[in-house]
Amino acid sequence: MRIKDVPEFAILGHPNEGKSSVVSTLAENDRVRIGPYPGETVHCQTFPVTIDKAEVIRFTDTPGFQKPKQTLRWFQNYNGPQDRMVQAFIEAHGSDPSFRDECELLGPVARGAGIIYVVDGSRPVRGDDRAEMEILRLTGRPRMSIINCKQDDILYLDAWKNEFRRTFNSIREFNAHRATYRERIELLECLKSVDQDWQEALVRVIDAFKRDWDHRMGVASLIIVTMVEEILCATSEGTLGEGADPKVLRAKLEKGFINTVKQIEHKAHTDIRRLFKHNIFNVELPKNSILNEDLFSETTWKFLGLSPREVALAAGVAGAGAGAIVDTAAAGLTFGIFSTLGGVAGAAAALLGGSRIAGLKLKGVRLGKDQIIIRPAPDAQFMYVLLDRAFLFYASVINWAHGRRDYDDPGKGEAKGAGVTHAWDKGTKQVCRDFFKKTVGGTSRKREEARIAMVNRIAERLRQL
Ligand SMILES: Nc1nc2c(ncn2[C@@H]2O[C@H](COP(=O)(O)OP(=O)(O)OP(=O)(O)O)[C@@H](O)[C@H]2O)c(=O)[nH]1
Ligand SMILES: [Mg+2]
Incomplete structure (x- = not known):
């Protein structure tokens, strides 16, 4: 199914990994809230990219996962229709404050957004990260991962790449602080390949970015x-x-x-x-x-x-x-x-x-x-x-x-x-x-x-x- 509407990507990940920074750089929007402490982003916020007065793509900033292991357990035990899985999770946990962040961050996925998963590649891979990646795999949405090294430390880079290969269609290093225009375009080129149904829309987006x-x-x-x-x-x-x-x-x-x-x-x-x-x-x-x-x-x-x-x-x-x-x-x-x-x-x-x-x-x-x-x-x-x-x-x-x-x-x-x-x-x-x-x-x-x-x-x- 080709997407006809404006493509939306939700930026997901653990708290404080640089999700909002990635959104800000990708959407070229310096209004995105960024902070040094985990929990800066509490609500999802969508940042559209407008070129020639027309919205071409939108990026949604989300809060970080708080309970990835429990959430994964629910996903693994779910036996309803596949395409309703994310929505069913939100309905089942909507009134539980301890899953507030999970319900919030999965909202855009439930409405059909593609996924960009952000990790700070300068730290080792942990169990919570594996749980988060598995949740995202189970959603079945087009998804790519971004390694945003907050420190200039590439010690764990290969470990992250190995981990990602199991779950994501596409992996990219992308530094939210240093990415240039060319790297933004390259990232979009990568998104293009995550799902054939999205290709046509993303070709238009890349074209608009270049013309702009x-x-x-x-x-x-x-x-x-x-x-x-x-x-x-x-x-x-x-x-x-x-x-x-x-x-x-x-x-x-x-x-x-x-x-x-x-x-x-x-x-x-x-x-x-x-x-x-x-x-x-x-x-x-x-x-x-x-x-x-x-x-x-x-x-x-x-x-x-x-x-x-x-x-x-x-x-x-x-x-x-x-x-x-x-x-x-x-x-x-x-x-x-x-x-x-x-x-x-x-x-x-x-x-x-x-x-x-x-x-x-x-x-x-x-x-x-x-x-x-x-x-x-x-x-x-x-x-x-x-x-x-x-x-x-x-x-x-x-x-x-x-x-x-x-x-x-x-x-x-x-x-x-x-x-x-x-x-x-x-x-x-x-x-x-x-x-x-x-x-x-x-x-x-x-x-x-x-x-x-x-x-x-x-x-x-x-x-x-
Ligand atoms: N040096 C460096 N710092 C970064 C980079 N990306 C993010 N940071 C810093 O890391 C901190 C967290 O960044 P955010 O973008 O707010 O992270 P987040 O994942 O949105 O955090 P929450 O909203 O709290 O979940 C901020 O102080 C950023 O300036 C990077 O590429 N390089
Ligand atoms: Mg944030």
């Missing part, structure tokens, strides 16, 4: 390109009052500009996080991730793999660190203002042989008032820093399993030279340059063309991660 993932990469690309576009168009402007100190105004504007850029970047990162359904839990970055470092720091740029010359460029156009061009409408102010550009900008000028003050442009336009405008340089290396950081953030988010709620691995940050853009081919860099330039100076048609090319190119690069 691809779509998300397109949207992520759009978010990243829009971020760069907004930053390229950001300005911080001010007018110098009578007798006011230009240095003070410039510092104020720079600060405003830096804040604007940081906010735009932060919003883009939040949008990417939401796109990958991390809604409640804020994906933590490794403690020493370069993304915790300030966007405007030289450390960030060096780390991302910028050469000394590129660092100088990024810093130089930053106008004392802001990734900006400083325009001034007041010719008389020009030298006063620019002589205050010390530090990295000065270093950049030196590196570039003083031929060009590292991208700083001066505009001697008199507007009647003394105006200072700070805006980013479209040819700035800084734009690549933004792209690198967006890619790093994206990689962190897509690899953060929803079942994972803490960062217990503080030792690992990204590898040095983690920036991706420096390795991009000439063609891609040309698409970027074109986009940077046309965004600030092109006609609206050229701007749109450059934007589309950029979105496509970035999506392509994201797919290669």
Whole structure:
């Protein structure tokens, strides 16, 4: 009998083995309750996976078995019709509080759900586990087992596999904390083979998952390109009052500009996080991730793999660190203002042989008032820093399993030279340059063309991660 409805899988097992964590990761839902002590899940809760507004599969979280041996004994002595067995157990024990959890967890099985049995493979197999597996075998439902090693301990892995071979159609190692998108798909592929009647429905589910993932990469690309576009168009402007100190105004504007850029970047990162359904839990970055470092720091740029010359460029156009061009409408102010550009900008000028003050442009336009405008340089290396950081953030988010709620691995940050853009081919860099330039100076048609090319190119690069 082919299943026509949305396939449902109940996640069953002993208390505290990681059932809820597996549900959370499989359903990409960070609302699933997970806790360090046994008995966290008391009631069944179903988490649907919705793609394009249609539910494609649902995973049901359940409480753990409390009395597997007694339950098994009842199942072994049952002599009614096979297809009513689970329902008959619930009817027989519904009013007995000591079987409350068994009645609750078998509810989804009684209504036809497939079974995913979860064990913590870092501990030995016990009698209760054998009883649980035998109960599940007796239900006759399509079932697979998942070994979720909570510790990095594989000592008992083979013992578990041997045990499982007797009971389950399919066995899979699946770490609820580390599973990637690919591993989720592989798990679904495995589910496909547990029962022929379920195959057709699961092929549709896998297809929907793949299309959805691809779509998300397109949207992520759009978010990243829009971020760069907004930053390229950001300005911080001010007018110098009578007798006011230009240095003070410039510092104020720079600060405003830096804040604007940081906010735009932060919003883009939040949008990417939401796109990958991390809604409640804020994906933590490794403690020493370069993304915790300030966007405007030289450390960030060096780390991302910028050469000394590129660092100088990024810093130089930053106008004392802001990734900006400083325009001034007041010719008389020009030298006063620019002589205050010390530090990295000065270093950049030196590196570039003083031929060009590292991208700083001066505009001697008199507007009647003394105006200072700070805006980013479209040819700035800084734009690549933004792209690198967006890619790093994206990689962190897509690899953060929803079942994972803490960062217990503080030792690992990204590898040095983690920036991706420096390795991009000439063609891609040309698409970027074109986009940077046309965004600030092109006609609206050229701007749109450059934007589309950029979105496509970035999506392509994201797919290669
Ligand atoms: N390190 C690590 N911890 C895990 C993993 N899976 C689960 N845990 C932790 O184990 C504890 C129990 O996880 P849950 O997912 O709540 O387990 P459960 O089987 O649903 O537990 P009950 O609802 O109490 O039956 C939590 O503290 C999880 O963070 C894993 O793959 N790795
Ligand atoms: Mg639970």
